[in-house]
Amino acid sequence: MNKTAVEIHDLVVAYNRKPVLWNIDAHLPAGKIIGIIGPNGAGKSTLIKAMMGLLKPASGRILFFDKPLDEVRERVAYVPQRESVDWQFPVTVFDVVLMGWYKKIGLFKNPGKSDREKAKQALEKVDMYQYRDRQISQLSGGQQQRVFIARALIQDADIYLMDEPFAGVDASTEKAILELMKEMGEQGKTVIVVHHDLQTVMDFFDWVMMLNQRLVACGKTQDVFIEKNLNDTYGGKLTLLNEVGQILSKNQMPQREK
């Protein structure tokens, strides 16, 4: 199966008329775990927000399974950056997850027993069911991240957009999120993840989109995650140049077929 999950055509996104993303053209395949990487300010979050319809592009269009977002909204779920969420909002863990379900069934339907069961299962998947009655403000950063992932999981979407799910989480949460992502990929879901840690790119992602206001490269990780593209993406700003040598020598190791 080589279906395209997301097509981005000639996308330009601007804040106050100043473009931060220029002429982005990319095709993202279905059923893959896809990383979006690039330096601070590259426009990664802006791209995700434009994909989710939270920002209106200056020009261009984005299609999900050949259709605009409005026609396929329930097939697309979003996990925002943790810092962008008001964690002081007085709501329990269980209700945060259930809210993800209201998005799917409609806000004005009362959740029934089976809806609650779904919320329970989603929380169990991220190992957070025991915290169901806790206020979200009383969770650690990694726990908050898990709850937000459960909130997206309950939507049973086909495409998941995640903005830095690994930021500030401990090793066990990182492992849990990664396993979940791989499981989602195996189920044919497309998982698109804004990511910062270059060291883990090759282990985490089948496909990678390298961005610095313009698209530098987009393709299978073993094909595009190469020195030239890393230099073009991070330029002189790459304080990680030493790391790049190590990363690339790892990349020359035999890769499993993806």
Ligand SMILES: Nc1ncnc2c1ncn2[C@@H]1O[C@H](COP(=O)(O)OP(=O)(O)OP(=O)(O)O)[C@@H](O)[C@H]1O
């Ligand atoms: N609401 C906004 N108003 C004006 N400019 C913005 C706004 N949000 C982001 N920007 C600018 O747009 C550019 C891209 O920001 P964006 O947050 O998309 O980058 P990013 O690649 O996600 O960065 P980071 O890795 O630091 O999270 C930056 O120069 C940023 O300052």
